[in-house]
Amino acid sequence: MPQYFAPGVYVEEIELGGKPIEGVSTSTxxxxxxxxxxxxxxxxxxxxxxxxxxxxxxxxxxxxxxxxxxxxxxxxxxxxxxxxxxKASAVSATRKLIDEDDKAVMTVSAVGEGEWGNRIAVAVSKASLKKEAFKISVYYWKGALPEDGKLGETIADPKKSPQPAVTESFDNVSVDASSPDFYGIKVNGISALITISVEDGDTGALPEVENKEKNKPACLSGGLDFKGIVDEGKPKEVNAADKTIKLADTAAAVDGDLVGMVLEIVEGAGKDKQYSIKAYDKDSNSVTFDVDFDPAPDANSDYRITNPNSSLALxxxxxxxxxxxxxxxxxxxxxxxxxxxxxxxxxxxxxxxxxxxxxxxxxxxxxxxxxxxxxxxxxxxxxxxxxxxxxxxxxxxxxxxxxxxxxxxxxxxxxxxxxxxxxxxxxxxxxxxxxxxxxxxxxxxxxxxxxxxxxxxxxxxxxxxxxxxxxxxxxxxxxxxxxxxxxxxxxKYINVRRLFNYLEESIDESTQWVVFEPNDAKLWARVRRTINEFLTRVWRDGALMGAMQDQAFFVQVDRSTMTQDDIDNGRMIALIGVAPVKPAEFVIFRIAQVASGTDINQA
Missing domain, CATH: 3.40.50.11780 (Rossmann fold)
Structure with missing residues (x-):
């Protein structure tokens, strides 16, 4: 409570009555x-x-x-x-930006997982205004890269056919976290294609902008729709006759779907694919995926699946x-x-x-x-x-x-x-x-x-x-x-359910001020008035039945809704009843033929 020690006039602000309830959105x-x-x-x-x-x-x-x-x-x-x-196992494409000593300074990543990120290319050049800054240009191709573009490599001319579907440019980007042009502010969250971060091993310094050959647009790589199976070491067995590769029985697999299965890769089995993979469980049941490999499997290389025909699951x-x-x-x-x-x-x-x-x-x-x-x-x-x-x-x-x-x-x-x-x-x-x-x-x-x-x-x-x-x-x-x-x-009516969602959520969000208030008759009166005013507005909008307000809703917050035990345990209980309008789903006009309209008296 305020304290008064010197004579004078004191002006204070107090709250009386209810607080307004703001209706929540119903259409997001x-x-x-x-x-x-x-x-x-x-x-x-x-x-x-x-x-x-x-x-x-x-x-x-x-x-x-x-x-x-x-x-x-x-x-x-x-x-x-x-x-x-x-797919839960999908990964994002990335690319390291380097300095003049070929040291990684920061990492550019696609904003989301999937193979689509492999069709992003980035180029670093001098900033227009600031010396201790750089300009980064971003290109994205919807279908395929230009003729001279390859996964993870540079593109001599990004304007060659096909043209990039999206082009972004961020100038005067700073590596200083205190600058308003910091890449975390100017690029991340603004670009629809990439994010920039400093990861383990990255120095966080200014990327190389002098060497034009080194800083041509370079593609991101490593993006996968479905993170593939990577055998530890080399393939277990290669059959040169039918070009079949068997993996180790303990090969790690994506999502746990194939863990513990024997995996076999067969050339040319998939439609419009180079390979298929068959996985056999302990009962010899098998499942087959059409796949691409990067690189193609042989006796001397590890490999991964880059595009299996595997549908989404729950x-x-x-x-x-x-x-x-x-x-x-x-x-x-x-x-x-x-x-x-x-x-x-x-x-x-x-x-x-x-x-x-x-x-x-x-x-x-x-x-x-x-x-x-x-x-x-x-x-x-x-x-x-x-x-x-x-x-x-x-x-x-x-x-x-x-x-x-x-x-x-x-x-x-x-x-x-x-x-x-x-x-x-x-x-x-x-x-x-x-x-x-x-x-x-x-x-x-x-x-x-x-x-x-x-x-x-x-x-x-x-x-x-x-x-x-x-x-x-x-x-x-x-x-x-x-x-x-x-x-x-x-x-049974969706509008009634959605109306109650609206009422419940609006009252819930706008009465949080009640928590920890003294649980007495003054609080009950304020809560009652708050909810009454809100439901009156809802009724006047035509959402509730009744020609009079008391026919549309009621709000009770008093000793009839709470016991002393409720009050002692910190519970304030309000009882609210509303009469929602129902749709006229069946419109019935009853028409009768009569000799004289004056002979029929309607009640």
Whole structure:
């Protein structure tokens, strides 16, 4: 308490009444999937152009994530986080920058793992203004390096065909950590392609800029989509007749998938590949991967797999063992509190992924997951998310896939609808509010559907929690369902679930000031007034039922909600009841023929 010792007038500021509750965002999406390039730690993206700068563009029909993100922004989405997924064993391409004595001074690395980093080249030259600084130019080729470019070597002319898809230039870069031009500030986090660091053995000094021959653009190397098997020592056996190489039984393997297996490499077995690798377990069961090798295997060299035809698995999406600063995939998405919509395009393709996403939503209780149906599901009897144990109030299931125009080729392709639906969520929230069911909305960018669904077919699917996308003559392609996959009738509508997510998260984040306050009637009154004012605003926005305020909600914080034991143990308990609006899913007009309208008296 303030103390007063001298006579005078004292002006003090005090707080009375409630504190305002700020509503949280309901339309920030979190997307997981594969991209052309980019970082694997989640990145905040606000436009399709920014996505292209950071992650590259579309690559044919697959991966689906670029089409998903474009559909999100085309349909009204504004904010999302991208978690790029690679094999857990993938590694980043690197290159050492050297000084005039050929000593390594710093390391340039691709911003994310994968073979794409091998198509980055860097060149160091004199800075324009500062003597104790340097200029670094960065080049990236989308498909292949120029004719005179090789992995890890210099490129005589980076402007030769093919032209680099991305070029970056950072001038007056300093090695002084106290300078505003320090590479850790000027390059790292700004470049969409590289990061600069000082590793063990690097001096951290100024890189060589005088020797023009030495400082031509040089390619990074060592980037792998799938870190290959490297035998300790030389191959165990070489058969010159059939050019088969057997490795040691104890050869180390990636992700633990092949540990303890006998490995055999056969020339020319893979389609469009130079080799295949077969792995045999103790029961002689085998699995085969199509691979490339760098260098090609022979009796006198070690080797590694550089590009196996190995699909992603659940472990690649869920990196639970990774320390928090470097978490990736679904585990990193869980740490981002802003996300309210979760989606991985065609998550059904990865066994267990959909269940993991639903589990995250149910544990955090601040987001919902959008699930795509399987492609080619023409038989509606097979479309039942509850059979796949997806019975959840935090999940929404959409069927069928949609057809769009490929943004570069102009061909018509089929893509999962989840990204477009997430954009519709955001559009509906902005135009009407989170309480409005995100249905009866046009799917922008969709030109056709994988299957045309009839009313009779939807009568079968709707009770199962399947949200159908339908095409109506003269009205376009629209989302025609707003249900969760839950069998609980109290939580069958996705807008009700999302409204409660919004209310709970908003109240949670804006009442943190209550913790450790004196737990007495004054605090209870302030909390009651705080929540009342917030829910009054929500009611006036049309999110709650009732013509009067007391019909829409109630807030109780008093002795009726707490016992003396609760108070003695530091618990303040508030009871809040709200009456959410439900969508008019079935609109029924009853019309009767009567002889005279005056004969019918309506109550």
């Amino acid at each position: 999406a979190g997307f997981l999937g594969q991209t052309e390039r980019g970082p694997t730690t989640p990145r905040f993206i606000t436009s399709w152009l920014q996505f292209q700068r950071v992650y590259g563009g579309v690559l044919g029909d697959k991966p689906y994530l670029p089409h998903t993100v474009k559909g999100f922004f085309d349909n009204g989405g504004k904010r999302c986080y991208i978690a790029r997924i690679t 472990y690649d999406y869920v990196r639970s063992a990774t320390p928090k600063p470097g978490r990736k995939g679904l585990t990193a998405i869980a740490d981002i509190d802003d996300i309210s919509i979760l989606h991985a395009p065609y998550s059904e393709e990865i066994a267990g992924l959909t269940t993991e996403m639903i589990n995250q939503c149910e544990n955090l209780r601040d987001r919902v997951v959008i699930i795509d149906s399987k492609p080619g599901a023409a038989d509606i009897r097979a479309v039942d998310p509850r059979k796949a144990t997806y019975d959840s109030m935090f999940a929404a299931y959409y069927y069928p896939w949609i057809k769009i125009v490929h943004p570069t080729s102009g061909n018509t392709i089929e893509v999962p609808p989840g990204g477009h639906v997430a954009g519709i969520y955001a559009r509906s929230d902005a135009e009407r509010g989170v309480h409005k069911a995100p249905a009866n909305e046009i799917v922008r960018g969709a030109i056709d559907l994988e299957f045309q669904i009839t009313m009779a077919e939807q009568e079968t699917l709707n009770p199962l929690g399947v949200n159908v996308i339908r095409q109506f003559p003269g009205r376009g392609i629209r989302v025609w369902g707003a249900r969760t996959t839950s069998s609980d009738p109290s939580w």
